[in-house]
Amino acid sequence: MRRYRLRLWISLLLLLSACTSPAALGEPDHIRLPMGYLPSVQYAPFYMADARGYFADEGLELEFDYAFETDGVALVGAKELPFSLASGEQVLLARQQGLPVVYVLGWWQDFPVAIASLKTSHIDEPADLQGRSIGIPLLGGASYIGYAALMAANGLPVDAANLEVIGFTQTEALRSGQVDAAVVYANNEPIVLEAEGVPVNLLRVADYVTLASNGLITNEATLREDPDLVRRMIRATLRGLRDTLEDPDAAYDVSRKYVEGLSGANEAVQRKVLEESLRFWQTDRPGFTRPEAWENMQQVMIDSGLLPAPQDLGQAYTNEFIP
Amino acid sequence: MSRVVFTIAVAAGTLLVWEAVTRSGALPGFLLPAPEAVAGRLASTLRDGSLIHHTLVTLSEVLAGLAIGLLAGTSLGYLLAKSRRAERLLSPYIVASQAIPVVAIAPLLIIWLGPGHLSKVLISALIVFFPILISTIAGIRSVPQDLRDLMRSLRASRGQALVLLEIPAAAPFLLGGLKIGSTLAVIGAVVGEFVGADEGLGFLVNLGRGLYDTALVFVALLMLVAIALSLYSLAALLERRVLAWRETEKSP
Numbered sequence: 055m056r057r058y059r060l061r062l063w064i065s066l067l068l069l070l071s072a073c074t075s076p077a078a079l080g081e082p083d084h085i086r087l088p089m090g091y092l093p094s095v096q097y098a099p100f101y102m103a104d105a106r107g108y109f110a111d112e113g114l115e116l117e118f119d120y121a122f123e124t125d126g127v128a129l130v131g132a133k134e135l136p137f138s139l140a141s142g143e144q145v146l147l148a149r150q151q152g153l154p155v156v157y158v159l160g161w162w163q164d165f166p167v168a169i170a171s172l173k174t175s176h177i178d179e180p181a182d183l184q185g186r187s188i189g190i191p192l193l194g195g196a197s198y199i200g201y202a203a204l205m206a207a208n209g210l211p212v213d214a215a216n217l218e219v220i221g222f223t224q225t226e227a228l229r230s231g232q233v234d235a236a237v238v239y240a241n242n243e244p245i246v247l248e249a250e251g252v253p254v255n256l257l258r259v260a261d262y263v264t265l266a267s268n269g270l271i272t273n274e275a276t277l278r279e280d281p282d283l284v285r286r287m288i289r290a291t292l293r294g295l296r297d298t299l300e301d302p303d304a305a306y307d308v309s310r311k312y313v314e315g316l317s318g319a320n321e322a323v324q325r326k327v328l329e330e331s332l333r334f335w336q337t338d339r340p341g342f343t344r345p346e347a348w349e350n351m352q353q354v355m356i357d358s359g360l361l362p363a364p365q366d367l368g369q370a371y372t373n374e375f376i377p
Numbered sequence: 378m379s380r381v382v383f384t385i386a387v388a389a390g391t392l393l394v395w396e397a398v399t400r401s402g403a404l405p406g407f408l409l410p411a412p413e414a415v416a417g418r419l420a421s422t423l424r425d426g427s428l429i430h431h432t433l434v435t436l437s438e439v440l441a442g443l444a445i446g447l448l449a450g451t452s453l454g455y456l457l458a459k460s461r462r463a464e465r466l467l468s469p470y471i472v473a474s475q476a477i478p479v480v481a482i483a484p485l486l487i488i489w490l491g492p493g494h495l496s497k498v499l500i501s502a503l504i505v506f507f508p509i510l511i512s513t514i515a516g517i518r519s520v521p522q523d524l525r526d527l528m529r530s531l532r533a534s535r536g537q538a539l540v541l542l543e544i545p546a547a548a549p550f551l552l553g554g555l556k557i558g559s560t561l562a563v564i565g566a567v568v569g570e571f572v573g574a575d576e577g578l579g580f581l582v583n584l585g586r587g588l589y590d591t592a593l594v595f596v597a598l599l600m601l602v603a604i605a606l607s608l609y610s611l612a613a614l615l616e617r618r619v620l621a622w623r624e625t626e627k628s629p
Contacts, residue, residue: 124586131589132408151407151589189492193575194587218492219580221573226488360588 082115083283088126088138089118090268093313095328096241098305099161099335103294105308112286118312123195127271131155136276137287142266142343142351143199143360145370150361154274157371159288160343161295162267162334164260167200170244171235172228173253180208180257189220189233194360197237200259202358203350207262212358228254241330249323260334265354266347266371267334281375288375292341299335302328341376410592418592419599427581432600434577438494438566439604442501446558450506451551454513464514475507479565483572492573501565505558512554516547545622552616559608563601578604 089097100118103109109116119126126138127145131153140148145157169188171177177186183205191197202212215235220227224236225243229252238244244254259265270291272284298305306328310316316324348367355361392412398404399411406414422428453471457464483500490496520543528538544551570579578597585593 124589128407128589132405147587148407148589151591152405153407153589191573192583192587193580194584217575219573219575220492221484221487223484223488223573230488232488232491 080113082110082113084115084117085109085137085287086117086119086135088121088123088129088135090121090123090126090139090141092120093118095306095309095313095316095324096331097312098302098309098328098331099291099295099298101294101309101312102297102305103290105311106294106297108290108293112290114286114290127153127155130271130273133273133275136280136283137270137272139268140271141196141268142348142371143196143355145266145271146352146355146361146365149365149370155271156274156277156369157266157269157271157343158277158284158375159270159291159341160266160347160371160373160376161269161291161341163337163344164334165196165200165203165263165265165267166239166241166331166334167196167204167259168238168240168244169201169204169235169257170224170228170238170247170254173255175234175255177235177255177257180204180210180262183215183235183257184210185215186234187216187218189224189227189236190217191222191224191237192219193217198358199265199351199354199360201237203263203265203354204257204259206354206357228252241327241334245323245326245330249326263350263354264344264347266343266351269343277372285375288341289377292377295335295340299332299340302332339376342373343371407589407591410595414592415595415599418590419596422593422596428596428600431576431578431581431597432604434494435563435566435570435579435601436604438497438501438569438577439562439608441494441498442565443505443558443562443608445498445502446505446562447509447555449502450509450554450558451513454510455517457510458514458517471507471510479504479568483568487569487573492575497566497569497574497577500569501562504561504565504568508557508561509551509554512550512557513547516550516554517543519550520546548619549616552612552619556609556612556616559612560605563605563608567601 087100089100097118100116104116104118121129123138123140123144126135127140127148129135130138130140131148139161140155140157142157145155148155169177169183175186177183188201190201201217205212205214218233220233220236224238225246227233228236228243228247236243240256240258240260244256247254270288272287277284306316306325309328345367348371352361352364352367356364395409396412399406399409410418419428453467457467479500483496486496486500490499524542524546525538528542533541566577567579567582570577571583574580578601581597582594585591585597
């Protein structure tokens, strides 16, 4: 009798422990996602997917990590994290150093970098940049690639203009006349300047050449060992992206919960930032990344000395998970 | 002799552990490059002259920043040490200015002064200024009153009292401040270069990070350590020379 009771207790305990295990409880996979920049309304698709429960529907629990882009890429490359947001050139630079990262979702369809100048500088076309001083945040990253691509697409050598490294002080440098033009993000600094009543001319890189822009990256191990995780992450992200494109006002309101300063004095500017960003996300097939964008990107990077030789681009990105 | 042996043993031990960790494969090369990868990158940047160029740029900013910080810190420190009224009036502002992180105002300085060397020199000077100021005040105030009275009874002029009494008496404090300031000056210059520069070792660290070239980051960091160590050693040497009289005085 005693033995029977003991067995019963053991069975009950086993049953209880099985019920409380993460799998049985359906606990979501925790995903820490490096975003590459500060909290911003530009991440509205992710906030939408989170707030509307699309990540939860896929068994995912998102933690937004506003780390530097390069740190996010390194963490994914080291298999510390499964995903990060990163721009196309970062994928090629990282793969060049042996980081096995793969781009799996094209979020920004066009490269958002542009060259802004005050209207009074009369820089109306790329040829006008010759001999002028151009402020650039740093001699690398998306800003430099965008600048080099714009110059190359217009048959101009990269040293046709005088680059000055000014950090992220473009609006002040432009307003004070420290530089004639500055490399900016089309959906950011020009909107701030226009809102302050400073009219600007904008040369958008996307108007001259297609380049692989921001998207979701993972690593080869995750692709190989847990493709379902990648599929679920992409499905949820795309739902958030579609909702944002369909209802930007709702996306803006949702973003207020995630980003400080979206109400009050900043609201008009921040709404325009989202509006301008939407232009870069619109496409017939959300998530798809264009092969020619990668070929162009690689060529620009080789021409500007950032890559020594062509890579196998088929390893750098995939559209396999895009519906 | 034993000190040299100890230093070499620590360096060799560090290298061995480093090599063992990279060989174990616990960390991929882009997170922790092997010592030979860093040595190779050091050799290649030395060969093409880029490392020398970036090092000289940073060194010039550090030296200029240190000089300005020293001049401003000792001058204002002397004034505050001699005048309680000036200290009462100015010290709240000086202390408040130290509560502002240099990293936060560095972008503003780049906007105000432009992206050239001046902004980096000023950031370096700002970071050096405070410890020098404090050690100058402490040094001047440490002069014993009876020695001051002696100078006065000998009818020494203010200049004579400064050169013959105050500077030698305050020297241990001043040189201590110089040792701290020499390493801080390096940090100041690099903070400025991080924010916006196209040359210098801070730029090289940024470049290495942007290219996922961790060996290049290590090379730049090694050079920064070398600059800071050299400046500190020079300050320590100066201290030993200048304060040699104290040792002879102490010895029987």
